[in-house]
Amino acid sequence: MSFSLEKSKIITLFEKHTTLTPLEIDQPRIHGAQFNLIYFITLAVVPSTEFTSTHFFLRLSKPLHPRIKTQNEVGWLTFLRKYSNLKVPKVLFWSDSTNELGYEYTVVEKLPGESLCNIWETIDPQHIVQQVVDIVLKLRVLTEDVPCNWFGGMTADGKPSAFIEVTSYTEEHINQYWPLSDYPNESYETLNLTRSFSSWKEYLEARIQRDIYVIDTHQSCVSLRTSFRSRLQKLLTQSKVIQENKGYIAHRDLHFANLLWSTETNSISGVLD
DSSP states (O other): OOOOOOHHHHHHHHHHHHSOOOSEEEOOOOTTOSSEEEEEEEOSSOSSTTOOOSEEEEEEEOSSSTTHHHHHHHHHHHHHHHHOOOOOOOEEEEESOSTTTSSOEEEEEOOSSEEHHHHGGGSOHHHHHHHHHHHHHHHHHHGGGSSSOOBSEEOTTSOEEOOOOTTSOOHHHHHHHSOTTTOTTOOHHHHSOOSOBSSHHHHHHHHHHHHHHHHHHOGGGGGGTTHHHHHHHHHHHOTTTSOOOOOOOOOTTOOGGGEEEETTTTEEEEEOO
């Protein structure tokens, strides 16, 4: 990310939320951190009895999915720490507002271990696969502990929320390809699915309707308004095409940069993002 933050603002932030002044503030180079700017914070003491470390990460979020992305991350981290033994970071404090720093942010406790993307070549690949499969299976089992069934994300207080995935339009994309001068009525809310759904089938139907809306609205989609649009419209009337499937909790970005490895225990010591 191309922005940075003055250290004085970080000091003020921590003094406000923890009454502690950071001893050290570093900006590490972290592989795969394309959508966040990350600072490594060292405190003099453990901030409360809920934590075991004096080391924390401050993550400033690139403004792609306002409020929804930050809420989703905090909600799932809180849920996983409450209902599972998966090793995920504990949240110290967070904000889905840009008022304090100009960006949304989360502050999480640093987990032990080294990024798997840096050392995977030194580890038995079969052992890594077994560990990752174990994480996937644990998440599937946790589906039964969700208070109610829905397809989507989660708010910070554990309620159903929107599902962010690869077809979601980001603020960056909208600003570039949907300028206000040409599309004054369009926004993040009009171009995305900003709610949860009762099922996979309901979600897919809404997605198709959203795609049809984009085709009808954007001037670059004129060539798609004949045969392609009619095919999409036909999908909505063919219920057998859209099969109903059971949903499961899943980590949709479970690559090596989001896994920490302990060389002492020879196992995954943390799951990130």
